[in-house]
Amino acid sequence: MARPSRWDDVVRAAGKVFRRNGFAGSSLEQVAEEVGMWKGSLYNYISSKDDLLTAVIAIPAERLTAEAREIATGPGDPAERLREIVRCHVDVLVDNYDFVAVYLQEVAGRDIGAQWRAYDREYAALVEQVVREGIASGAVPSGRDPRLTTMTLLGALNWLTRWWDPAGDVGPDVVTAQIADIVLGSSAPVRTG
């Protein structure tokens, strides 16, 4: 349906509220209050709380999958492409902090709906493809299990929403470089103060 003009504000407010209270613990009243409109007006935008979750979650999920598809099948050696994937994941996280946190809390790996399962699977498969190429090329130490290495990387990246402050001392560049180094098994020069 055509979205009235405050759609972006509504989705942003929903992301904040869901993140704070969890999806099950959130009400449309709270979302309305966060965005500063009456609950009744929310129904111009959505017909249920589920619609809002879908909107919130689609933002990081679609971007991440689209970019990973491009990187995984693109040029560059596997190590470079793995670094690009890590960079992209960190960027999406920084740009969509509340949305990503909601995605991870409510959906990822929780077997909740076919649509999200498909995103999860496609994204992990794309990363795993590059990890496999990395192992074949020697960029990732031989002997690593491709799936376990992939999920170790995704776990490390996904866990960032639980502790990392992108505006703090350790910025996105350092996080990107170090997480990629850890997974690639490279001993990079000192990158942090």
Add this chain to the structure above:
Amino acid sequence: MARPSRWDDVVRAAGKVFRRNGFAGSSLEQVAEEVGMWKGSLYNYISSKDDLLTAVIAIPAERLTAEAREIATGPGDPAERLREIVRCHVDVLVDNYDFVAVYLQEVAGRDIGAQWRAYDREYAALVEQVVREGIASGAVPSGRDPRLTTMTLLGALNWLTRWWDPAGDVGPDVVTAQIADIVLGSSAPVRTG
């Protein structure tokens, strides 16, 4: 208070239900049904749903923190102690799958209560202490940020509940060895089929 005889069953059932529906989406009726008793009888065991969450969560949190305390301050070089910590984390996860999943979904890094924040912090600090010793001794590549390395490790371990089946092809020994190898930057011999 003295716990009647089915206390362990009640906690186990609560872990299952919370894991399936999330804490906010779970009801005492569902827990009662899972354990096979009337809801009224549950009040012999607890006075609220929060009591059940506390009981469920305390099981992995206390064991993990106690064992990490012992390992972190114990003998052995830092690489060995890091491997022991990973082994212990995987063991606690395997032994308490539902409880750990609830802990991670509902509590870890979510700033929910002082008690759990204290567990989170103490555990991460213990692991970070060993990571720092590992960097100093050369067991962990120099240039790694200790906190980022620690949280990468914990993220990888915590993410296991979202995808890993301990009874599947890749067993606890392989998971332990490979996650430790990744964080230690070691290229171990092939360990998976």
